[in-house]
Amino acid sequence: MNFSLIIPVFNNSESIDELFIKIKSVFDNFNANQKHKLEIIFVDDFSKDSSIKKIETLLHDDFIKIKLISLKINHGQRLATLIGLKKATFDKLIVMSADLQDDPEYLLNFFKKFISGSQLIVGMRSETNENILKRFTSWIHYKLIRIEIKKYPLNGTDFYGFDRKIFEEYIAIDNYFLNLADLFKVSESYDFFYYKKKKRKHGKSQYNFLTRLDLSLDQIICTCRWPLRLLMFMGSLLAFFSLLSILVLIFIYFYYGTPITGWRSAISTMLFFFGILLFSISLLSEYIYRILIILRKPNIESIKDIKDI
Numbered sequence: 001m002n003f004s005l006i007i008p009v010f011n012n013s014e015s016i017d018e019l020f021i022k023i024k025s026v027f028d029n030f031n032a033n034q035k036h037k038l039e040i041i042f043v044d045d046f047s048k049d050s051s052i053k054k055i056e057t058l059l060h061d062d063f064i065k066i067k068l069i070s071l072k073i074n075h076g077q078r079l080a081t082l083i084g085l086k087k088a089t090f091d092k093l094i095v096m097s098a099d100l101q102d103d104p105e106y107l108l109n110f111f112k113k114f115i116s117g118s119q120l121i122v123g124m125r126s127e128t129n130e131n132i133l134k135r136f137t138s139w140i141h142y143k144l145i146r147i148e149i150k151k152y153p154l155n156g157t158d159f160y161g162f163d164r165k166i167f168e169e170y171i172a173i174d175n176y177f178l179n180l181a182d183l184f185k186v187s188e189s190y191d192f193f194y195y196k197k198k199k200r201k202h203g204k205s206q207y208n209f210l211t212r213l214d215l216s217l218d219q220i221i222c223t224c225r226w227p228l229r230l231l232m233f234m235g236s237l238l239a240f241f242s243l244l245s246i247l248v249l250i251f252i253y254f255y256y257g258t259p260i261t262g263w264r265s266a267i268s269t270m271l272f273f274f275g276i277l278l279f280s281i282s283l284l285s286e287y288i289y290r291i292l293i294i295l296r297k298p299n300i301e302s303i304k305d306i307k308d309i
Contacts (some may be wrong), residue, residue: 001115004088008080008277010045012098014202016054022104030111031063041067043084046074059309072302078179094161101198107146109193120190121168123159129199132229141216148224149181151188167192177290212294221286231280
């Protein structure tokens, strides 16, 4: 059985050598009988450091092949991973990060589970070393995703693998905003193992608060329909209570003869409804923006070079 390992790279020059040594050690021990092959696809997402030069110096053998894909512009981890998956040679596909936070030792779990017949395998984070703010915002994000996709990993993942059949169904969605949440719509059942996400040893994450927020919005809006249903429910509820309050005021006026006076209640009510309206329009505009992007079908194949190392 042969495997393709896709690794998106962005300014990871300090971790490349150690990453490759660990991957090679795990695969060599697994492949002691020399029945398997491993293709490692590094997708350089327009790095500013010496990541490409480091990858070009890696030494391989007859059982481990290295492919380097260099992109013309920075696409982000999601699209860089997708480009690498499309260029994979073998039918068993694995995705992992280049920052060593996902220990290559866990690759053995993927190899064994693929051999046992698993089609979709997920590394489930049992623990992370992120700060409190990141853990809290990530927890909110995953909770919101799981409203729609019950089988989505509780703590998320970027360490996963699937076979060619699952990938073909996944890519057939043909969506510019195709993301990991869509994968769990294709297949709700999957095999998994737990692992501890390590603390970053080199460099810093490319995700700040704004980029994490943008990624979260993309994933929720392009995958889930519950925000629209929530707006519909809120609108219906507000309309009902507004109508009820009007009927109560009319009843009081005609039955008790009490005049309807005062401007504060009217202003407060108007501001409340204006806030709800503004929020609704903003959310709908996010959906419309993403629909336009999808209709344009932007070219993500901005590959500068592909070479076998």
